[in-house]
Amino acid sequence: MTVEDVRAFNRFYTGLIGALDYERHLYAPYTLTEARVLYELAHAPHLDAADLRGGLGLDAGYLSRILNRFEEGGLIARGPSESDPRRRRITLTAHGRATAALLEERAQDTVGALLDGVAPADRPRLAEAMRTIRDILGAEKPPGEKATAQKPGEEVVLREPRAGELGWIVQRNGALYAAEFGWNTEYEGLVARIVADYAEDHDPHLERVWIAELAGRPVGCVMCVRDDTPGTARLRLLLVEPGARGYGIGDRLVRAVIDFARDAGYRELVLWTNDVLTGARRLYQRHGFVLTAERPHRSFGHDLVGQDWRLELHDRGD
Template sequence: MTEFSIRSYTSRDAPWVLAAHARHYREVDGFDESFATLVETILRDFDAGHDPEREAGWIAVDGAGAPVACMFCVALDADTAKLRMFLVTDAARGRGLGYRLLQTCMGFARERGYKGMRLWTHESHVAACALYRRNGWSLVSCRSVRSFGQALVEQEWQIRF
């Protein structure tokens, strides 16, 4: 079985994060290029001005050092962190890596003094939503939208520490 390790994100990881998100969401959810544009903007903003004391990203790598997953924690406001750009590639799914990344991100947010976290996703991301629920997150809103070329149901989740 492949061992995975989690390391800090650096700007050198941005091309992988962008390509992995664009490929996965195009192939799995049929998202159009506007999704890749959003991810590119998020990454550019993070690389240009994140506060390393309160914001971080993580990359999970396989035994050969190849990236297989990522997650980011950014400030939403003084008391609330936002989970962003959570992705586990198909090759790494089902091995507890999403759980490890989520625990890393939530632990970081707690240690930095946030009182809670929020995230935005779509109900079609069934495995991720189940992971959030199992780890104490609550669904706070849902709404039907047309985004990224698809009819979707957006969801917002939160957890209080």
């Protein structure tokens, strides 16, 4: 690969995004940079100007002008930071949240229209190419790397789901797997059945759900349920929000399931996944899971390869 290869790709991609923006007025009446600032504020509730400037690589004066415009337009409010009195915390107002939601909806519709022009057989290849670029160029940080940037009060907490959050698990699984892998509503239906079965009848001594919370909002989840095989538990529905990846949340959720299953007296822990979920598979391998079987199947609108993984559990004293 040469420098010109990268520049050629950049010209193609920025041209594509620019055309989509022009045709659909994606960010109007805001610029792309202003829309990105709104996105960051909508997805991270504890930000100040320094966080935005560092995270987006913006000039201080340019960002200040954007924030002043937002404040004049009633999109943001500024107040004292809870962690550092020298800083000003920036939060979206109700009008700001509605505006950010509108831009998000436009973006979702635009990308959906773009994918409509991609042949179903080509979508897995496109998704894998995008993940490869992110992995190689460093968008996905090693577990724990971002943790050093956490502010006081922003530690990750694993807890039981609150009222309504089982529904959140269904919604986020459906939305994220559609966005990242192009899976259809068949997958969301599967998740809904799994969650409904748990909600209607589960033994709290043998089955459990964890919600990972960061900065006061859910950013991940996982389930441990009984398998049909006696003495076997099953790990299900592991998910970490894209914006929260890199904090080691996936590792903590998998470790929570392993510890719970061991303490509950299970002899082994199993899970089913698909080969396209490369990040999750690396995570399972780090925790000692072993691949035991692979089977091609047609599900969720795609040709996939399903995988069974297994982890033997031993007493802590073994």
